[in-house]
Amino acid sequence: xxxxxxxxxxxxxxxxxxxxxxxxxxxxxxxxxxxxxxxxxxxxxxxxxxxxxxxxxxxxxxxxxxxxxxxxxxxxxxxxxxxxxxxxxxxxxxxxxxxxxxxxxxxxxx
Amino acid sequence: xxxxxxxxxxxxxxxxxxxxxxxxxxxxxxxxxxxxxxxxxxxxxxxxxxxxxxxxxxxxxxxxxxxxxxxxxxxxxxxxxxxxxxxxxxxxxxxxxxxxxxxxxxxxxxxxxxx
Numbered sequence: 001x002x003x004x005x006x007x008x009x010x011x012x013x014x015x016x017x018x019x020x021x022x023x024x025x026x027x028x029x030x031x032x033x034x035x036x037x038x039x040x041x042x043x044x045x046x047x048x049x050x051x052x053x054x055x056x057x058x059x060x061x062x063x064x065x066x067x068x069x070x071x072x073x074x075x076x077x078x079x080x081x082x083x084x085x086x087x088x089x090x091x092x093x094x095x096x097x098x099x100x101x102x103x104x105x106x107x108x109x110x
Numbered sequence: 111x112x113x114x115x116x117x118x119x120x121x122x123x124x125x126x127x128x129x130x131x132x133x134x135x136x137x138x139x140x141x142x143x144x145x146x147x148x149x150x151x152x153x154x155x156x157x158x159x160x161x162x163x164x165x166x167x168x169x170x171x172x173x174x175x176x177x178x179x180x181x182x183x184x185x186x187x188x189x190x191x192x193x194x195x196x197x198x199x200x201x202x203x204x205x206x207x208x209x210x211x212x213x214x215x216x217x218x219x220x221x222x223x224x225x
Contacts, residue, residue, distance in 0.1 A: 003154070036211035038155070045203065045218070046147075046155065051211035089155050093210040097160055097167045099145075104154035 004029065004090055004102035011108040017078040020105045022090030023071060028100050030071035034093030037066055037075045040104075041086045050075060077107070085109045112136040112214045114204050119219030122194045130219055132187040132204030140182040143207035146189045147215075148200035156200075159189065160207065172198075194223045 005023040012018040022029065022037075029035060037050035048057055050066040053073060065076045073092075077084055090102040118130040130146070143162040149155050159178040160167045166178050177190040187204050199222050205212035 034210040038212070040155075045215035046205075046212070047215075048211055048213050051209045051213075055209075057213060087154075091155075091157070091211070097162075097165065098169065099157035099160075101147075101155045101157060 002100075004092060004100055006088075006090060006102035006105045008103070009106045009108065011110055012077075012080045013110045014080050014082065016080050017076060018080060018107065020075045020077075020088055020090075020107070022073040022075070022092075022102045024073075024092055024100065025071055028092040028094050029068065029073050029090075031095065032093070033068070035066070035068060035073040036091045036093075037064075037073075038089045038091065039084075039086050040089060046089070080109055082109050112206065114206065114214060114216035116202060116204050116216045116219035119202060119221045122191070122198075122221060122223045124194060124196060124223055124225055126194050126223075128191045128194065128221060130189040130191070130202055130204075130221070132189075132216060134185045134187065134204075134206075137206070139180075139185040144178075144180060144187045145205045145207055145212060146178060146187075146202060147205050147212065148198075148202045148221075149218075150197070150200040153200075158202070161187070162207075191221070196223050199223050 038046040040046040054066040122128040146158040175193045201218040203218045206214040
């Protein structure tokens with residue numbers, strides 16, 4: 001069970017858009033739509049922002065969107081705001097009721 | 111309001127045992143599956159274990175050493191950690207399962223394994 005691959009860091013200016021990729025294999029990301037994304041500010045609990053590849057929980061702004069192509073899932077944050085600065089993690093469920101997280105991406109808002 | 115509160119962390123000896131607890135409130139506990147997720151210092155999130163009403167699963171890194179359980183009468187989730195190793199040092203979160211994702215998380219409890 002190897003972790004999903006994410007870029008270690010991305011950055012953008014307020015108002016801009018950034019995209020974070022998450023690459024897995026045909027056994028996880030590519031196998032189903034069980035991809036979720038989490039926002040994690042230091043010292044707080046992680047927060048679910050996307051589930052089933054592209055669905056947003058109630059209360060998550062529509063600036064956050066998800067997609068998937070083949071073995072790679074993506075999180076796009078548009079209209080960047082200062083409070084978006086955080087670590088972002090992708091996660092994929094597998095058919096055997098196990099989950100794999102990505103290594104995490106640190107988003108810096110310039 | 112959904113609330114998850116972990117406890118039981120602390121200093122554990124290599125080869126020793128610690129048991130974590132997670133008290134759940136604000137939802138019907140016995141209708142949800144639950145998970146433990148951890149974060150080692152300076153590292154990312156790692157899924158550890160899952161429990162439903164009829165099944166448990168584990169990450170390879172803890173299989174055979176950790177046991178997840180629940181007491182629906184007490185609205186509590188547990189993680190018994192045996193044969194502790196230094197690389198089990200982490201902040202351990204309990205998280206509610208919904209739509210194959212983790213929709214609510216606790217604040218975590220710190221486990222440090224050291225002699």
